[in-house]
Amino acid sequence: MTSTDSGSTPKPPAKDPWELPDVSDLTVGVLGGTGDQGRGLAYRLARAGQKVIIGSRATERAEAAAAELGLGVEGADNAECARRSDIVVVAVPWDGHAKTLESLRDELAGKLVVDCVNPLGFDKKGAYALKPEEGSAAEQAAALLPGSRVTAAFHHLSAVLLQDPAVERIDTDVMVLGEVRADTDIVQALAARIPGMRGVFAGRLRNAHQVESLVANLISVNRRYKAHAGLRVTDV
8 A cells, every 4th residue: 555545645845945035025134334344245245236225323424334335235323224124135244233132123023134254363373262151152132122023144254355346256155054944045045145145054053163263264365375265065
């Protein structure tokens, strides 16, 4: 007797992991968009045709940075940026991470939040990883934003390459972590909007610490080889 004959329901075919949603109509807010990493991400996404709003503690700084970038990028204070965006990228300095997110808990409620903050320390030996009490910056964000859908991505990108208008493609993979596959699919699709980039699902938020920490190794690579190193995941 076959499984169908016995009355059980056949399993549907597995979803293609590279079948990703269309995110072209979503507005992306970048908290910390006046810093190097946030500004670079804002530029690349806007250049790819995404609607982008830069957020900063000071509206004037955000508006000035947006005007410099052009491409339809707008500037606003962090709260307004969060309210008006469908997806919010957190690219603030680590030392201001918790305070910024705590102050925006209401504005970020219901939003898809993408944390790309790397907790790092620096001494005469170079960069080294810090481990937050929650386990990682992304897990700290999830703890502080219980009403948001928190993911983690965009940790390993060179701010220099992101901001260089002469660079047409950035050939790198973006490790994407999160608890809900539909949310990580959206972030993967957002990464794929940037020519050369590919978003790769890399596990749940409990695995974010080693992804964030790897930036310390990439900084060492870049210093040694005078490079702007990224990552490629093979065989996927």
